[in-house]
Amino acid sequence: MQRVSRRVTTIAGAGVVALLLAGCGGSDTSTNVSDDKPKAEPAAAATATPLTLDTEPRQVQYTDRDKKAHELTVHPATLELGSADDLEGVRLDEKLRGMVPHYLTVSIANNGSGEVKSAQVINNFRLALADGTAGTPVSFFSGNPLASPGDSPLETCNGTKAPRDLAAGQEATECRVVLLPKDTKPATVSYSDESGVQLWKVEGGDAGSNLLPPDKSVKVQWKGTRDTEVPLTVKPRSVREAGPNALADYKLNARQKAATTYFVTLQYRNNGSDKLYPGMDKAVFLRTASGQTLRPLTLIAIGSRGPKGCESSVPYGMVEPGKSVRQCGVYLVGKGDKPVAVTFSSTADGAEPVTWRVP
Numbered sequence: 244m245q246r247v248s249r250r251v252t253t254i255a256g257a258g259v260v261a262l263l264l265a266g267c268g269g270s271d272t273s274t275n276v277s278d279d280k281p282k283a284e285p286a287a288a289a290t291a292t293p294l295t296l297d298t299e300p301r302q303v304q305y306t307d308r309d310k311k312a313h314e315l316t317v318h319p320a321t322l323e324l325g326s327a328d329d330l331e332g333v334r335l336d337e338k339l340r341g342m343v344p345h346y347l348t349v350s351i352a353n354n355g356s357g358e359v360k361s362a363q364v365i366n367n368f369r370l371a372l373a374d375g376t377a378g379t380p381v382s383f384f385s386g387n388p389l390a391s392p393g394d395s396p397l398e399t400c401n402g403t404k405a406p407r408d409l410a411a412g413q414e415a416t417e418c419r420v421v422l423l424p425k426d427t428k429p430a431t432v433s434y435s436d437e438s439g440v441q442l443w444k445v446e447g448g449d450a451g452s453n454l455l456p457p458d459k460s461v462k463v464q465w466k467g468t469r470d471t472e473v474p475l476t477v478k479p480r481s482v483r484e485a486g487p488n489a490l491a492d493y494k495l496n497a498r499q500k501a502a503t504t505y506f507v508t509l510q511y512r513n514n515g516s517d518k519l520y521p522g523m524d525k526a527v528f529l530r531t532a533s534g535q536t537l538r539p540l541t542l543i544a545i546g547s548r549g550p551k552g553c554e555s556s557v558p559y560g561m562v563e564p565g566k567s568v569r570q571c572g573v574y575l576v577g578k579g580d581k582p583v584a585v586t587f588s589s590t591a592d593g594a595e596p597v598t599w600r601v602p
Contacts, residue, residue: 291324291325292324293323294322296432297443298443301316301434303434305437313355313357314355315351319349323396325396329344330397343425344396350414351364369432369435373431375531375583376427376530379421397420403416428445428447433533433534442533442580457585463597465519468520469517473517475512477597479585484505501578503576503577504573504576505576507527509523509570511567513562524539527585529574531576535577536586540575583601586599
């Protein structure tokens with residue numbers, strides 16, 4: 244009986260769910276017409292390159308969807324760099340083509356007394372670049388459960404699964420396939436839940452970042468309220484951690500109160516000939532080491548220009564041609580996480596985001 248191996252393809256859609264299809268096996272009835280023909284050498288097995296990373300176990304308190312708290316020990320176990328060839332035959336969404344698979348194996352241990360749904364915990368792990376760009380996890384399922392798995396890194400990773408329910412005292416590992424852009428290096432593995440963020444450093448991941456210096460001025464186009472493009476000069480002024488009572492005058496929920504508040508200030512100069520409504524603050528995002536992309540917090544305070552220490556110079560008026568406006572945004576960063584980059588995403592047609600390094 245011939246061994247049946249699985250090949251890989253995908254179905255399109257957000258989230259990237261992949262399907263492992265298996266062919267039908269059977270005996271080989273073909274014969275050689277000549278016994279003295281040289282036999283083809285078997286193809287070399289695909290391999291993955293181990294990456295060096297911190298694997299220190301961390302204690303966390305995970306709250307499940309039923310609001311039950313669980314004491315866990317979590318950490319990354321291994322991280323391997325695959326090859327784009329591992330995805331040969333895989334139909335990916337256009338934006339994911341050319342990306343390289345990374346095989347991240349994580350470990351979780353249930354230190355509590357009740358069962359834990361392992362998938363919910365494992366989904367809290369991320370792989371990110373030094374600029375805060377998060378990797379894209381890819382999930383697989385088998386189209387033919389009777390097929391024998393292959394031994395490629397992709398299929399080996401897909402076959403490493405934690406049990407669905409993790410009993411008290413039980414420990415398990417699971418491998419995740421995460422896609423990152425070609426010629427990039429992961430910088431961190433992270434785990435985040437209601438108790439905060441845990442970060443593990445990947446060796447060599449800090450090198451090769453193409454972020455702009457934190458004080459670099461950049462000229463961009465901005466689409467104003469009249470749907471016309473306005474030339475701007477954009478320059479970061481500061482990214483700073485606020486005090487613990489910076490938002491004491493505002494109503495926050497428990498998770499927001501537990502986060503660390505950061506004030507991010509940028510300056511914009513109107514280089515056009517028309518007045519400009521200062522709505523650029525909504526286009527500023529803060530990226531973190533764990534791979535989070537944070538939007539500015541909406542704070543309602545009638546008559547206020549913002550929290551103390553984060554006031555905007557012209558929050559409601561128009562910016563005259565040749566004049567500048569300074570705007571400050573509030574961002575909530577999870578406990579244990581840290582900002583690594585500021586991004587300005589222009590509304591102009593075809594404009595690329597501009598990203599600066601956080602000092």
